[in-house]
Amino acid sequence: MPLADSDHELVVAELGREPTPAEAALFENLWSEHCAYRSSRPLLSAFDSEGEQVVVGPGDDAAVVALPGEEDTYITLGIESHNHPSYVDPFDGAATGVGGIVRDTLSMGAYPIALADSLYFGAFEREHSRYLFEGVVEGISHYGNCIGVPTVTGSVAFHDDYEGNPLVNVACIGLIDDPERMVTAEAQEPGNKLVLVGNATGRDGLGGASFASEDLSEDAETEDRPAVQVGDPYTEKLLIEANEQLLDEGLIESARDLGAAGLGGASSELVAKGGLGARIDLDEVHQREPNMNGLEILLSESQERMCYEVDPANVDRVAEIADRYDLGCSVIGDVTEEKYVCTYDGETLVEVDAEFLGEGAPMNDLAMDEPTEPARELPDVDTKSGVEAVLSSPNTASKRWVYRQYDHEVQTRTERRPGDDAAVLAIRETLPEDTADEAGTGLAFSSGADPNWTDTAPYEGARAVALENATNVAAKGATPLAAVNCLNGGNPEKPDVYGGFGDIVDGLADMCSDLETPVVGGNVSLYNDSPSGPIPPTPTLALVGTKAGYDAPPLSLSGEGELLVVGDGALAGETTPGLGGSELLSQFGGTDAFPALPDNPGELVETVAEVADADSTLATHDVSHGGLAVALAEMVTEEAGATVEITGEASATELLFHEQPGRVVVETTDPAAVEEVFDGVAPVTRLGAATTEGTLSLSVEGMTVHLDAETVADYRATIADALS
Incomplete structure (x- = not known):
């Protein structure tokens, strides 16, 4: 893609x-949309990134809180994101996405302690979608497991419009237990040396930044393969420990x-942030392939490499440590x-x-069209058929096939494991x-x-994405x-x-502001378009919350308490529920407005957390994808079920x-206390009692559906059954 x-x-x-050919190529990559x-x-100023807890906000390799x-x-x-590479080569594309976000963590002086992957593919019944899905999960599991960083949470969604362009979004949490260890990507002082540590430089990943800034073509899987990096997790593990x-x-x-635009991107950004310059001798870069030219060395996106600014007095010691960990080391400039x-x-x-x-790079001033609101056209679905179809959908089915491939126990911090609303990590430091x-x-x-949400209503759907993640924690x-x-x-x-993209930015920003949760960093991936059309606007949010101690109520019922749902205005007769964006409509067809969100999301979330921490609370589960029917079914085990009546x-x-x-099912031994805490905050509806029979008896409008744990498991085994 030549310079415009x-x-x-x-x-x-x-x-x-x-410009020289090398300068033109460097500008092409660093002035690309990706970089x-x-x-x-121009849209990102909508996000509030400040707060007393924020130490380093947007603009560095990672935020510090x-x-x-x-x-x-x-x-x-x-x-x-590693979207385009994961389409061309799902295993290496996804694996190197993990490697890159881990190195972003290292560059701040942190030790990586947890990963989350949010993955989006075309319709599950399509063979090509399943091929990409299997390859991406294998790449993530291989890389994460080899480097010893647990993948503890995430999401998987299937939607027709990802067929030609899947999304692979990976988040990482790091830990800094001493502020003196924190570093940034801002060069400090002229005269210091630039030292390249890690893998040798090859020709893989050339032009990766510009490749990520254009639509995927029909022949991308063959023509763009050289732009995909090839990872080596064993070297990354050595780099983690050397760091x-x-x-x-x-x-x-x-x-x-070294990520987008390779050494050229990393070194120029490092010195630019410090208002400085650099003199780099590309002949000094350690290489793994013969006869590489200067431009290839400059722009190669070979993985597992770090660029360090080092005091000249410490260069020899850095080289000694690199050698101890069997890593390459080059003093490449000043x-x-x-x-x-x-x-x-x-x-x-x-x-x-x-x-x-x-x-x-000049900013683009582009035209926007406002999305239209869908009309209300609902299918005629009986309760039993709806429950069966929605429980069996790949979007709401169990993701156990995915997370069982990840080592989520390594580092022994994971107190609440994948499969629950949120992971909980023990920070013993x-x-x-x-x-x-x-x-x-x-x-x-x-x-x-949830692409169904943002495809239906980009602004409200993005607000819902933020609220759901906050409700999860x-x-x-x-x-x-x-x-x-x-x-x-x-x-x-x-x-x-x-226009849809602008709406997801505003929606996410507005809800995070309402939740008083600063958005401290992020990534933008545009041009996710292909001959099959554009993806739905997809605002992945990775959100962390804190609590005293590590104990957290499980998702599964104990069988000993009463069941309530909090925050559901429809059950309380306060709102008319919209089915827009629901899995039910994706299964049976139809359109509708997106459901109304609460007016006081911050107060609601704080109150949910208070109830979840109460001694009388036995189980909690957020209600979102698939609705209340799916949430209740997911709580059933062979040892515990519930008898529920919904009016x-x-x-x-609709119900x-x-x-x-923003809704949560709570199993509690003290329902009156829950009602008291939520008085004036959100409606609370009593649903029935938990039992020790391992069966969900769900009654609504005179019709009762009985689901035992085995039946629920069978319905929800869609992914595992198809891929076994």
């Missing part, structure tokens, strides 16, 4: 001459991982006060102002050394989006702390596509299958 004429004119005006956010940056009440313990949050030792010994002044210069074989290939290279028998901070982690007793987002859209040059002014279909988030 208008961009070429700007570069010529800045340089006072024609420069040319179409999305202080844990509540802790002066010395930080977490990092980052999220990335820890470099931090322990205070040898790093600043750091940047930080300067002048321009960004790259030489190769005695020739100057690049001589530009680093800040202009990194920040000079918040405890004083003499209180080993007590519990530290519990960190709840949720990630995902609240249902485990945690209150939201911070979030990062991965905003995925189609070709922004199409007004209807860009309301709406139809049985059972609308997907308004």
Whole structure:
């Protein structure tokens, strides 16, 4: 993809001459949509990124957030997309997505402690969708398991419009247990050395940044394969441990991982953030392939590489540590006060102002069309057929086939495992050394989006995505702390596509603001378009919350309490539930408005967390995808079930299958206390009693559906049955 004429004119005006071929290629990559956010940056100011807990906000490799009440313990949050590479090569595309977000974590001085993957594919019944799905899951599991970082949460969604362009969004949490260890991607001082540590440089991944900034073509799987990086998790594991030792010994002044645009991207961005320059000798870069030219060395996106700024007095020690971990190490240049210069074989290939290279791309001013609101056209569905179809849908079916391939126990922090509303991690570093028998901070982690929601109503659907993730962590007793987002859209040059994208930005930003949850970083992936059409606007949100201790109510019923649902205005007769965006309509057809969301989401989420932490609470589960019918069925086990009667002014279909988030089913021994806490906050409806019979007896409008645990499991085994 050559440099656009208008961009070429700007570069010529800045340089006072024609750019060299290497300069033109570097501008092409760093001024691409993938790197420069040319179409999305004008919209991103909608997000509130500030808060007393925010140590480092957007703009670095990852955000840094202080844990509540802790002066010395930080977490990092980052999220990335590897969408186009995962279409071309699902295994390596997804695997290197994991590797990249982990290195973003390392570059902040953090140790990676948890991963989340949010995955989106075409219709599950299509063979090609299942091929991509299997390859992506295998790539994530292979890389994550090999490096010893647990994948603890995430989401999987299937939708026709991802057929030509799947999405692979991966988030990572890191831990910094000493503020002195934190580093950033801002070069500190002229005269310091730039040191490349890690894998040798090859030709894989050339042009990856520009490849990610254009629509996928029909022959992308063959023609664009060279743009996909090839990962080596065993080297990444060595890099993780070497990075820890470099931090322990205070040898790093600043750091940047090599991702988009390779060494050229990492080194120029590093010095530009510090208002500095660099002089880089590409001949010094350690290589794994013969006869590479300077441009290939500069733009290669070979994986498992870090660029460090190092005091000259510490260079030898850095090399010793790299050698100890069997990693390559090259002193490739110096930080300067002048321009960004790259030489190769005695020739100057690049001589530009680093800040202009990194920040000079002009923003796009694109037209937007407002999405239209769907009409109300509902199918005629009986309760039993609806329950069977929705429970069996790949979107609401069990994702156990996925997460059983991930090692979620490594590092021994995972207290609430995948398959629940949110993972809960034990942060024991918040405890004083003499209180080993007590519990530290519990960190709840949720990630995902629902394309049915945002395809139906981009703005309201995005608000719902934020509320659902917040409700997920609240249902485990945690209150939201911070979030990062991965905003995925189609070709922004199409007004209807860009209009939908603008709406998901505003919707996500507005709800996070209502929740008082700062959005501290993120990623944008546009041009997710193919001959089969654009993807639905997809705002993946990865959100963390905190609580005292690690105990959290499970999703599964105990059989000993009464069942309530909180936050469901439809059951209380306060709202008319919309079925728009529901799995029921995706199964049976029809359209409707998206359900109304609560007016006080922040207060609602805080109250849910309070109830979840009560001693009288036995189980909690958020109600969202598939509606109340699915939530209740998911809580049934062989040892516990429930007898439930649902009444309301709406139809049985509406009451059972609308997907308004912000609702939670609670099993409690003290229903009156729950009602008292929620008085004036949200409606509470008594549903019935839990039992020890392992059967859900669901009555609505005079019709009763009986589902035992085995039947529920059979319905929800859609994915495992198809792939076994």
